[in-house]
Amino acid sequence: MYTLIVPCAGNSSRFPNMRPKWMLTHPEGKLMVEKAIDGLSSNSFDRTIITILREHADKYESDLWLKQIFGDKVEICILEDPTCSESETIYKTIIQMKVEDAFCVKDSDGYISVNLSGKNFVVGKDIRKMPHLTNIPSKSFVLKNEQNILTNIIEKSVSSNHISIGLYGFSDTKKYIDKYLELSNLISDEIYPSHIISSLIDEGNVFRYLEADKYHDWGTAKEWRSAALRLSTYLVDIDGVVFKNKGKYGSKNWSGNDVPLLSNVNKLKEVQKNGGQLIFVTSRPEEFRKKTEASLNEQGLSWHSIIMGCFHSQRFIINDFASTNQYPSCIAINITRDGDNLENFI
Amino acid sequence: MKVEKLKGHSGCEILLYRLKDHNFVRKISPNKKYNERLSEQCKKQCLWDNNISCVPEVIDTGYKNGLFYFDMEYVLGSTLSSLLTEDQLDIDEVVDFVVSHYKLQYQEKLESNDVKNAYFNKIDELNALKHKFPFVKNLDHALDLLINNFTAPQYTAIVHGDMTLENLIKSKKDNKIYMIDFLDDYSNGLYTDISKIFQDILGGWSFFNRNEYVSPKDQTNLSVRLLDMRKKIINEVREIDNNERFLEGILYLLLINYIRIIPYIQNNHVYLFIDQKLEETIKLIANNNLTFVK
Numbered sequence A: 001m002y003t004l005i006v007p008c009a010g011n012s013s014r015f016p017n018m019r020p021k022w023m024l025t026h027p028e029g030k031l032m033v034e035k036a037i038d039g040l041s042s043n044s045f046d047r048t049i050i051t052i053l054r055e056h057a058d059k060y061e062s063d064l065w066l067k068q069i070f071g072d073k074v075e076i077c078i079l080e081d082p083t084c085s086e087s088e089t090i091y092k093t094i095i096q097m098k099v100e101d102a103f104c105v106k107d108s109d110g111y112i113s114v115n116l117s118g119k120n121f122v123v124g125k126d127i128r129k130m131p132h133l134t135n136i137p138s139k140s141f142v143l144k145n146e147q148n149i150l151t152n153i154i155e156k157s158v159s160s161n162h163i164s165i166g167l168y169g170f171s172d173t174k175k176y177i178d179k180y181l182e183l184s185n186l187i188s189d190e191i192y193p194s195h196i197i198s199s200l201i202d203e204g205n206v207f208r209y210l211e212a213d214k215y216h217d218w219g220t221a222k223e224w225r226s227a228a229l230r231l232s233t234y235l236v237d238i239d240g241v242v243f244k245n246k247g248k249y250g251s252k253n254w255s256g257n258d259v260p261l262l263s264n265v266n267k268l269k270e271v272q273k274n275g276g277q278l279i280f281v282t283s284r285p286e287e288f289r290k291k292t293e294a295s296l297n298e299q300g301l302s303w304h305s306i307i308m309g310c311f312h313s314q315r316f317i318i319n320d321f322a323s324t325n326q327y328p329s330c331i332a333i334n335i336t337r338d339g340d341n342l343e344n345f346i
Numbered sequence B: 001m002k003v004e005k006l007k008g009h010s011g012c013e014i015l016l017y018r019l020k021d022h023n024f025v026r027k028i029s030p031n032k033k034y035n036e037r038l039s040e041q042c043k044k045q046c047l048w049d050n051n052i053s054c055v056p057e058v059i060d061t062g063y064k065n066g067l068f069y070f071d072m073e074y075v076l077g078s079t080l081s082s083l084l085t086e087d088q089l090d091i092d093e094v095v096d097f098v099v100s101h102y103k104l105q106y107q108e109k110l111e112s113n114d115v116k117n118a119y120f121n122k123i124d125e126l127n128a129l130k131h132k133f134p135f136v137k138n139l140d141h142a143l144d145l146l147i148n149n150f151t152a153p154q155y156t157a158i159v160h161g162d163m164t165l166e167n168l169i170k171s172k173k174d175n176k177i178y179m180i181d182f183l184d185d186y187s188n189g190l191y192t193d194i195s196k197i198f199q200d201i202l203g204g205w206s207f208f209n210r211n212e213y214v215s216p217k218d219q220t221n222l223s224v225r226l227l228d229m230r231k232k233i234i235n236e237v238r239e240i241d242n243n244e245r246f247l248e249g250i251l252y253l254l255l256i257n258y259i260r261i262i263p264y265i266q267n268n269h270v271y272l273f274i275d276q277k278l279e280e281t282i283k284l285i286a287n288n289n290l291t292f293v294k
Helices: A032-038 A054-060 A063-075 A086-095 A171-188 A193-202 A221-230 A264-272 A288-299 B031-045 B081-086 B093-108 B115-134 B139-149 B192-202 B220-240 B246-264 B268-287
Strands: A002-007 A047-053 A075-079 A102-106 A110-113 A119-125 A141-145 A150-155 A163-168 A208-211 A214-217 A233-238 A277-281 A305-307 B002-006 B012-018 B021-028 B058-064 B066-072 B078-079 B169-170 B178-179
Touching: A002 A086, A032 A110, A047 A054, A047 A086, A054 A063, A054 A075, A054 B093, A063 A075, A063 B268, A075 A086, A086 A102, A086 A171, A102 A171, A150 A193, A163 A171, A171 A193, A193 A221, A193 B246, A208 B093, A233 A264, A264 A277, A264 B078, A288 A305, B012 B246, B031 B058, B031 B066, B081 B093, B081 B169, B081 B220, B093 B139, B093 B192, B115 B246, B139 B246, B139 B268, B192 B220, B192 B246, B220 B246, B246 B268
Parallel strands: A002 A047, A002 A102, A047 A075, A119 A208, A233 A277, A277 A305
Antiparallel strands: A102 A163, A110 A214, A119 A163, A141 A150, A141 A163, B002 B012, B012 B021, B021 B066, B058 B066, B078 B169, B169 B178
């Protein structure tokens, strides 16, 4: 029996004035918790358990949301009271849901793509390859040897180039329980899974380091917001922004060749590569759709949609803002006609 | 019983077993032909006894499917090469270890013509193979130097045989340095082990990825530490061994070490690496300078 436990019973203190962080909506439409386990789809688990708080179920219908998303594929463990730590949440989940044998714990606030192997492991990343990673001192640091066997794991003290990114495997529930109880009886401060692993290593248990293929960290509201902003939607005019401006009449009209504004095109491609969504808006009539699509394709651009036949006039974007999609939730950029300088504004 | 496969460079299979609350490592011969060599290595490990270095205790030996194996204590820790790469090792600790090891060997050394003969026999053996590797540009020059200019060391000592920084583990449990992967050495010469250390701290062998080409990253941190180690080791060894030709002897042994690797190379980038090391060593011999690469 191999079980995946996703603890979602924290108080989300780093996401103030919002619903529990794991219930936040990712720009692609899924909840954070769905995205959090998406990257593990290549690995098979006999059971997947998401642990939530009674308080969140009552206030936000979080159990209903999970049933609507996952159906019978996921079991929901509802804890009546908040816990003091993630390791306690894991412990209570094991007891309440009668988890046996090996299990794996995945934090809800990050996306990890990895092929798991073995049962005792810590998934991590080399921070030297992650120049945009923030809040580094809050991570746990993996000390490992050339065999990728952990010699230690240290919580919140910068001590190596490799961090744990919130996915751990334990070969034996009994060992976890015994170690958790031992530490929690002796130590009054918060006990993290890394402390349990560290102590198990000291007793001779072998934990492997597995390097993640991909990792997105959403540990704080700032990181979540920053990830979301990369997936912004861009409504882009075509004539005068993507191609040199022309109109219906004259020697240079919509029937002729579209001359790209190369710097702008490159900026839009970069936006797209980083996850941004492009919607082109244009005054060109519907009859020019195929020709316009061919010209955009030729520049290596793709799009979510193209809205033809818009008024040749001012354009407004109207969007709501809230703590989960903060002000400003829309931005307008005016560039001069054929000004090939979009990079100065985005 | 749970088993993990460990990586090694010798061709032997290395398995980590967990039996209840006890770990041990099994090293298994890759083929019957290698049985005797592995058995000799096991004996060397069993008999190793000094107060400078530790070795994993051999627990059991035997044969399975005709292949010799031995079981030994599992030492959780990291190799010195790995710790140096990750900036997690005080170089003075390595210097102390290497110098103390050499000092002990020096104190217990014995004069022997067998050592000289072993070196020259090895050089002849390597020279006979050179036609197979015409693409190693500096091989001819290196062998010419060895045949014509090499003054073979005349002392024998008790040696590890392959004392690279990859074969030295700093134990997490007691912070001591453990030797692993002993090798039967053709010469048992006094300079065998220290020349292997220089193969790493001068040549960078243990820090080089032998399996795939990885474009060089910023290695300045490591280069500076290796340079400091070379200087310190040379200065301290000179206080023990006042042989004026010590440095020269090490450089010639480095040439032998590098050439001995060539027949086992499987990747083109390793040939290029060894060729480059031969070229650098030849230049150092010309300058009699062991501290600086260029």
